[in-house]
Amino acid sequence: MDSNCKVPERVSLNYHLFNKASIPHNLRHLILDLSRAAKYISYAIQTSEAGLSGGTNESGEEQLKLDVLSNTIFEQHLCESDLVCCYSSEEQKEIVAITDDAPYSVVFDPLDGSSLVDANFALGSIIGIFEGKDVIGKTSRDLVSAIYILYGPRTTLVYSSGSGVHEFLLNDVGEFILYRENIGIADDAKNYSPGNVRDILEYKPYRKVLEDWFERKMTIRYSGCMTADVSHIFSKGQGVFTYPTGSKYPEGKLRLVFECGPLSYLMEQAGGASSDGTKAILDIEITDLHQRTPIIIGSRNEVERVCSLLNK
Numbered sequence: 001m002d003s004n005c006k007v008p009e010r011v012s013l014n015y016h017l018f019n020k021a022s023i024p025h026n027l028r029h030l031i032l033d034l035s036r037a038a039k040y041i042s043y044a045i046q047t048s049e050a051g052l053s054g055g056t057n058e059s060g061e062e063q064l065k066l067d068v069l070s071n072t073i074f075e076q077h078l079c080e081s082d083l084v085c086c087y088s089s090e091e092q093k094e095i096v097a098i099t100d101d102a103p104y105s106v107v108f109d110p111l112d113g114s115s116l117v118d119a120n121f122a123l124g125s126i127i128g129i130f131e132g133k134d135v136i137g138k139t140s141r142d143l144v145s146a147i148y149i150l151y152g153p154r155t156t157l158v159y160s161s162g163s164g165v166h167e168f169l170l171n172d173v174g175e176f177i178l179y180r181e182n183i184g185i186a187d188d189a190k191n192y193s194p195g196n197v198r199d200i201l202e203y204k205p206y207r208k209v210l211e212d213w214f215e216r217k218m219t220i221r222y223s224g225c226m227t228a229d230v231s232h233i234f235s236k237g238q239g240v241f242t243y244p245t246g247s248k249y250p251e252g253k254l255r256l257v258f259e260c261g262p263l264s265y266l267m268e269q270a271g272g273a274s275s276d277g278t279k280a281i282l283d284i285e286i287t288d289l290h291q292r293t294p295i296i297i298g299s300r301n302e303v304e305r306v307c308s309l310l311n312k
Helices: 013-019 025-047 065-081 114-119 204-215 226-236 256-269 300-310
Strands: 052-056 062-064 084-089 104-112 123-131 145-151 155-160 166-170 176-180 191-194 240-243 273-275 295-298
Touching (some): 013 025, 013 166, 013 176, 025 104, 025 123, 025 145, 025 155, 025 166, 065 114, 084 256, 114 123, 123 226, 123 256, 145 226, 145 256, 155 256, 191 204, 191 226, 204 300, 226 240, 226 256, 226 295, 240 300, 273 300, 295 300
Parallel strands (some): 191 240
Antiparallel strands (some): 052 062, 104 123, 123 145, 155 166, 166 176, 240 295, 273 295
C-alpha cells in the first residue's frame, strides 16, 4: 500500500485481501464478488418467502424457494466476474461451464441448513475455490481459498487463502469489516456437536464416543446447520463436530466437495484437524461431485480421540 495512505480504523475485506492475503488480484476480485453475493443472500433471508419451491436438489432433498434463490444469486455473480471457468453447486447435478480460459473453478453449498428456515435458526453458505477446470481427481488440499458465510443475528464472513483464518462482520452500510484476525483452534475441546445421534444404538462405537463426552462433562452445542456448528468452534477457539456413518448414510451424509472440504481447509488453517475416521478430509480424492463422507472436525486432540474410539 502507498505510504501516504493510512491504515483505516475499520479494515475492509478488500483492504485485508490486498494487504494481508498475498494472493493474485484475480483471486481477490473473485472473493469480493462472492462476498457481494452473500450480501444479497443475507437480505433475501430477511425479506423473502421461505416456502417450498416444489423441486428437489441433486441429493433428493426438498428445495426451499430460498435454496433456489441463493443458488441463482451465486450463479449471477460468478457469471459476471469473468474469472470462473466453471462452477458446481450442491443444488445441481453437473459442473456448469462458463468461460474456458478463466482461471478458477468454484464449488459451493448456497444455503446450508435451509431446513431450519422456518425455525429462524442460523443458516450458512460454504464456498471452495480451485485453480483450473478440473475438480475431479483433486483433493480439498488443492483449494486456493475457502469461505463460509453465517447468516445469524449478524452476518459474518470467514475466509482463508493459505495465510490464516479471518472473520469479517457485515456492517450497516453493507461493508464486510474485519472482526477477528488469525483465528486459532486449541488442541483440546470443551464443546461437542454430535450429528446423527439417532444411529448410536446400531453404531456402538459412536455410542462410546457420546458416553465419553458425557463422562467428561463436556458441553453440547448442536443446531443442525453444519456451518453454524463449525462456526461455533471458530468462535470459541475449541470444540468438535461429528457426523459419522449410519444405517441411512453408510458412506456419511455430508458432501465432501461442497461442505466438508472447504470447512476442513479452514479448520486446518486455524490449527485444527478433520478426518473421516481414518484419513484427513483434505487428502480424500474427489471422484464424484456429490460424494459423501463421514467427518470429525475441530480441536486436534479431540478429533484424534474420537477417531480412536470409532476404530476400536
